[in-house]
Amino acid sequence: MLLLGSLQRQAVRCENLGSPMYAELLRRLVADYEIGGVSADVLAGYDDPPPGSVIGLRLLGAVHGLVLAGEVPELAVFYPSVGGVWDPVLGWEAFERVLESRAGEVRALLTQPPQTNEVRRSAALYGGLLQLVWDVRLPVRLFEMGASAWLNLRADHFRYVVDGESYGAVDSPVVIEDAWSGRKLDPVALRITERGGCDIAPVNPLSAEGARTLTSYVWADMAERLERLRAALEVARQVPADVRRADAVSFVRGLELVPGQVTVLWHSIMWQYLTDEDRAAVDAHLAELGEQADESAPLARLRFEPGAEPPYEFLVELEIWPGGGRRVLGRIEDHGQDLVWSFPSESGSN
Ligand SMILES: C[S@@+](CC[C@H](N)C(=O)[O-])C[C@H]1O[C@@H](n2cnc3c(N)ncnc32)[C@H](O)[C@@H]1O
Numbered sequence: 001m002l003l004l005g006s007l008q009r010q011a012v013r014c015e016n017l018g019s020p021m022y023a024e025l026l027r028r029l030v031a032d033y034e035i036g037g038v039s040a041d042v043l044a045g046y047d048d049p050p051p052g053s054v055i056g057l058r059l060l061g062a063v064h065g066l067v068l069a070g071e072v073p074e075l076a077v078f079y080p081s082v083g084g085v086w087d088p089v090l091g092w093e094a095f096e097r098v099l100e101s102r103a104g105e106v107r108a109l110l111t112q113p114p115q116t117n118e119v120r121r122s123a124a125l126y127g128g129l130l131q132l133v134w135d136v137r138l139p140v141r142l143f144e145m146g147a148s149a150w151l152n153l154r155a156d157h158f159r160y161v162v163d164g165e166s167y168g169a170v171d172s173p174v175v176i177e178d179a180w181s182g183r184k185l186d187p188v189a190l191r192i193t194e195r196g197g198c199d200i201a202p203v204n205p206l207s208a209e210g211a212r213t214l215t216s217y218v219w220a221d222m223a224e225r226l227e228r229l230r231a232a233l234e235v236a237r238q239v240p241a242d243v244r245r246a247d248a249v250s251f252v253r254g255l256e257l258v259p260g261q262v263t264v265l266w267h268s269i270m271w272q273y274l275t276d277e278d279r280a281a282v283d284a285h286l287a288e289l290g291e292q293a294d295e296s297a298p299l300a301r302l303r304f305e306p307g308a309e310p311p312y313e314f315l316v317e318l319e320i321w322p323g324g325g326r327r328v329l330g331r332i333e334d335h336g337q338d339l340v341w342s343f344p345s346e347s348g349s350n
Contacts, residue, residue, distance in 0.1 A: 146270025
């Protein structure tokens with residue numbers, strides 16, 4: 001059955017990324033499902049979920065949301081995100097009881113894709129902008145499609161630590177340790193004059209509900225990610241960004257160039273959600289806008305997405321108009337880990 005394979009794969013992934021608690025919960029969900037336990041009822045109808053729908057993470061996010069809302073104190077005592085201590089045996093028993101008593105609410109949340117606005121991904125954005133500004137020497141108008149809670153639009157307000165050296169805002173509460181390796185980035189003054197974006201299902205990071213939704217999709221025993229998210233929410237309260245509910249195609253269609261500034265479209269881990277038609281439309285709009293670009297009003301596209309060909313590794317790529325032509329700036333893992341800047345001679349693969 002596809003569901004069980006997907007839960008098992010997700011368990012391995014949680015283990016590898018540093019969440020033994022979620023790995024354990026997912027494995028116990030599989031065992032429980034196989035004997036027709038409560039998870040078989042909660043997950044009924046999801047036997048063959050579409051690829052990438054990460055049903056296990058939706059379920060864990062739904063339960064984490066109840067914990068964060070203070071609705072299941074008997075389970076919260078096992079959740080490190082709210083000061084509890086994880087116990088694989090007692091924790092699972094409490095989890096199982098919550099699935100039994102709150103099955104309706106959990107099932108309702110399974111229909112929603114996880115909203116993971118991963119702050120660590122901003123290392124790719126920040127480093128990519130440094131490389132862009134090194135080339136164009138202009139202030140930046142920064143726009144993001146699929147911005148989720150638009151936390152990463154404040155990338156220049158975070159601190160990035162690389163070999164003991166800091167980049168970005170040195171007094172920021174958001175600290176990204178071991179932000180990258182590889183090619184040393186040239187120091188350059190980065191000034192962002194405008195921040196905007198779109199998402200088809202934006203989460204407002206300034207509301208209590210939005211902050212809770214975002215937190216619920218961070219794995220509950222990953223203290224560093226939780227801390228980074230809390231700090232990014234604090235920065236979001238201080239640095240405004242204009243994000244609206246819109247789909248990527250209409251958003252890109254509305255972009256304009258401004259003389260004396262470089263207009264940047266950034267996107268991370270969202271391309272896979274667009275239809276082929278929408279991807280073609282975004283590419284066509286950008287190419288059209290690129291035709292209008294000149295040295296005084298350039299356009300750039302900075303992306304952090306999987307490459308189009310095997311081994312489908314995640315790449316950070318930059319394209320600048322006038323000129324066009326895509327350059328690979330670096331390689332990275334999907335949550336923003338292990339970012340390695342490469343050498344300028346490399347070119348894009350797709
Ligand atoms: C995996 S999240 C990534 C969020 C953010 N870019 C990041 O890296 O943390 C993908 C986001 O794309 C958004 N999305 C999916 N399809 C979209 C579309 N057609 N137009 C705009 N946003 C879309 C989703 O709502 C979600 O917020």
